[in-house]
Amino acid sequence: IARVSGDLATAEHHLTSDGMLLGTLSYISPEQAHGEPTIEGRSDLYSLGCVLYELMTGTAPFVASSMLALIGKHMTEIPRPLREHGVMLSEDLESIVMQCLAKDPNDRPANAGVVARSLRAASHARTLLHVSASAPLQPAAALASERVRVAAIRYPEGDTECAAIAEALQHALAGALRTVPTLHVVTGSTKIDRATDNRSSVDVSTEREAATVVDGQVRRSGDRVRVTVSIANAGGDVQWSQNIDGTSTDVFSLEDDVCERVSAQFRAQPQRLQIAGPLTTRSGELRAPQADTRSRVAREADALVAEGIRAFKAFAPSGGAAAKTHFEEARVYYTRALALDPQNARCLCALGNWYYVAAVIGVGSKEESLVRGRELIFSALAADDQIAEVHCSMGKISLYYDDDFHAAARHIRRALDLTPTDTEALRLISIVYKILGRAEDAVNAARAATEREPELAPLWNALADAMLAAGQNAEATDALRRAINLLPGYRPALERLELARARLGEHDLALEIRTSRMRLSGQRERAELLDADARTIGAHQAIQNDVRRELHELLQQAETSDPFLDHVGRTVADRIVAAHAELGEWSDAMNWVERAYEQRPGRLRRMLADLPTNYRGLAVDPRYARLLRVAGMEDVM
Numbered sequence: 001i002a003r004v005s006g007d008l009a010t011a012e013h014h015l016t017s018d019g020m021l022l023g024t025l026s027y028i029s030p031e032q033a034h035g036e037p038t039i040e041g042r043s044d045l046y047s048l049g050c051v052l053y054e055l056m057t058g059t060a061p062f063v064a065s066s067m068l069a070l071i072g073k074h075m076t077e078i079p080r081p082l083r084e085h086g087v088m089l090s091e092d093l094e095s096i097v098m099q100c101l102a103k104d105p106n107d108r109p110a111n112a113g114v115v116a117r118s119l120r121a122a123s124h125a126r127t128l129l130h131v132s133a134s135a136p137l138q139p140a141a142a143l144a145s146e147r148v149r150v151a152a153i154r155y156p157e158g159d160t161e162c163a164a165i166a167e168a169l170q171h172a173l174a175g176a177l178r179t180v181p182t183l184h185v186v187t188g189s190t191k192i193d194r195a196t197d198n199r200s201s202v203d204v205s206t207e208r209e210a211a212t213v214v215d216g217q218v219r220r221s222g223d224r225v226r227v228t229v230s231i232a233n234a235g236g237d238v239q240w241s242q243n244i245d246g247t248s249t250d251v252f253s254l255e256d257d258v259c260e261r262v263s264a265q266f267r268a269q270p271q272r273l274q275i276a277g278p279l280t281t282r283s284g285e286l287r288a289p290q291a292d293t294r295s296r297v298a299r300e301a302d303a304l305v306a307e308g309i310r311a312f313k314a315f316a317p318s319g320g321a322a323a324k325t326h327f328e329e330a331r332v333y334y335t336r337a338l339a340l341d342p343q344n345a346r347c348l349c350a351l352g353n354w355y356y357v358a359a360v361i362g363v364g365s366k367e368e369s370l371v372r373g374r375e376l377i378f379s380a381l382a383a384d385d386q387i388a389e390v391h392c393s394m395g396k397i398s399l400y401y402d403d404d405f406h407a408a409a410r411h412i413r414r415a416l417d418l419t420p421t422d423t424e425a426l427r428l429i430s431i432v433y434k435i436l437g438r439a440e441d442a443v444n445a446a447r448a449a450t451e452r453e454p455e456l457a458p459l460w461n462a463l464a465d466a467m468l469a470a471g472q473n474a475e476a477t478d479a480l481r482r483a484i485n486l487l488p489g490y491r492p493a494l495e496r497l498e499l500a501r502a503r504l505g506e507h508d509l510a511l512e513i514r515t516s517r518m519r520l521s522g523q524r525e526r527a528e529l530l531d532a533d534a535r536t537i538g539a540h541q542a543i544q545n546d547v548r549r550e551l552h553e554l555l556q557q558a559e560t561s562d563p564f565l566d567h568v569g570r571t572v573a574d575r576i577v578a579a580h581a582e583l584g585e586w587s588d589a590m591n592w593v594e595r596a597y598e599q600r601p602g603r604l605r606r607m608l609a610d611l612p613t614n615y616r617g618l619a620v621d622p623r624y625a626r627l628l629r630v631a632g633m634e635d636v637m
Contacts, residue, residue, distance in 0.1 A: 025070050026060040027051060030103050033071045042105040045115060049100025049108075057085040061101060075103075092121065092420070099178070106187045114175035120451055121179065121421045147184045147211050148266070150174040153227075154217040162218045165225060165251055169258060173214060173229075176259035179421065180266050212239075214262060223247045227258050231265055240265050240299050264306050265299070301341035308333030309350055313456070327363070330354060345384035349393050352376030356396075360569070370401070388419035395428055403602030405435065423449040427462045435609040437635060439470035450479075457487035464496050468612060473503045489520050496612050503614075507539040514543060544583065551579040564599040570611065571596075578613040590621040597627060604631050 029046035053061045061079035064070040153166035177185045216229035230241035246254030308330045315326035334351040355373030359366045377393045391411045399408035415425035426449035433442035446463035460483035467476035483493040501510035518527035533542035563572035573596045580589035618624045
């Protein structure tokens with residue numbers, strides 16, 4: 001709501017005044033209707049909820065015959081559920097709209113950014129899960145099975161820097177927990193006892209009492225900031241507590257760290273916090289130890305798993321000796337967690353993934369690592385089949401090691417059923433869509449993953465892969481540059497960037513990238529020869545000559561070892577087909593496609609639809625269509 005400023009901003013010219021009722025009545029918030037003098041951004045979220053409601057149902061949430069009656073409805077009535085208007089919506093989408101329409105501003109989302117992220121997640125979840133118009137949908141309220149209050153974060157009196165961090169943390173925590181489907185989140189106001197500097201939070205909501213309370217405290221020493229955060233039941237018994245350190249120069253990372261660890265406690269086993277209790281009551285009396293000890297040990301194991309996953313994610317971007325340190329650190333955390341909780345499904349799965357990566361990077365015996373990784377991931381599935389990460393790992397085993405595309409797709413869709421916003425599941429479903437020829441869906445899924453975790457280079461690489469499949473070569477270069485900025489020297493991204501540049505006719509840039517890739521892999525002589533060729537015959541022809549040299553080496557290698565056997569990376573046969581395709585030698589490429597199908601028939605779909613190579617010229621060979629019909633892959637044609 002605007003008012004005149006500058007020279008005209010005198011008392012008699014003010015267009016607004018405290019207590020004046022403003023706004024379009026069909027979209028006015030309850031606090032505006034009350035005429036409250038201080039209106040903040042959550043009032044706009046209420047109005048946004050009214051607009052969304054009308055867009056989805058064709059009518060405003062409240063309709064009345066007079067202005068006063070309409071205002072009264074905004075202040076007192078709950079709008080009819082959207083589905084009573086005959087509209088079929090996902091639960092997540094309806095939940096977002098109804099949260100925005102909460103009477104109490106503190107029950108609405110923390111800010112517009114939270115709403116935007118939630119809407120994106122709900123939109124992608126609907127697309128990816130293929131919500132059926134004939135399937136019965138449960139009311140959005142069914143998602144709110146546990147009520148959680150995020151209390152105001154305490155801080156030392158007079159410390160304005162800690163005060164700002166504390167306020168930001170409360171909003172960030174509330175926003176993060178609202179993405180957990182089983183939670184209904186409210187925030188608390190704060191009372192400060194100046195004499196003791198004690199700070200207590202009270203629930204400002206008038207609804208029922210929260211079953212769980214998230215509380216915390218911020219302290220600092222110089223640039224170092226420590227957040228002590230805890231989760232307690234309604235009676236005040238602490239279920240989980242942890243110190244999390246950061247710096248005042250990077251508050252965003254500290255926010256992300258706190259939110260990730262707290263959210264993990266609710267996502268891991270949502271009911272655990274309600275069932276478990278401390279070993280003593282508030283009066284100090286001993287409780288029965290069996291169930292409580294089990295819960296405490298399980299929570300400790302979950303915390304160790306979270307630390308291991310953080311180290312595992314850090315090992316690749318760190319590079320050099322630090323990468324090995326992070327990799328080993330992850331294994332130590334996982335091993336400690338399993339010692340505490342041998343049936344911890346997330347830990348079994350994470351350690352299984354660790355062994356698969358160990359096979360890729362050459363840590364220990366490749367075959368032994370692959371066997372151990374498979375055993376652990378299947379043990380995770382047996383321990384708990386309701387975890388998205390486990391089904392993601394099962395999907396990767398099926399896709400990359402068992403040549404079973406349909407089983408992979410089934411597991412990946414199951415992962416999205418369980419957690420629609422899981423970034424690894426979104427990355428993998430993007431690959432599935434790309435293999436199925438659904439390029440637009442592949443791009444949308446991969447983009448959703450980058451929006452959730454924009455700091456992970458592999459997600460940007462997956463987005464570029466989907467864009468290349470969709471013919472969006474210029475857009476793919478932007479995504480690949482983002483990946484390389486996050487992870488310098490990232491070879492999968494460099495390979496695809498070379499391909500994108502070549503498709504755009506930017507052969508000089510493609511040449512630069514190709515020579516850089518060679519130098520990074522220790523092929524300096526070949527890189528110098530490529531540069532020398534470029535000076536005499538031009539970039540495009542120089543690249544063709546280099547592909548010819550690479551093909552010659554691959555054919556020699558195929559004579560001395562099995563070109564179809566590689567359960568970790570791209571096979572020699574894959575690379576031979578790609579080289580023949582790049583040279584336009586389609587008949588020779590088709591010879592190798594046929595041989596590959598004879599050796600590993602289940603892998604044909606990935607060979608022709610997943611690798612970053614243009615195989616469309618294969619269609620000129622009459623054997624191509626015949627082979628696809630035999631393989632039941634007419635959709636690829």
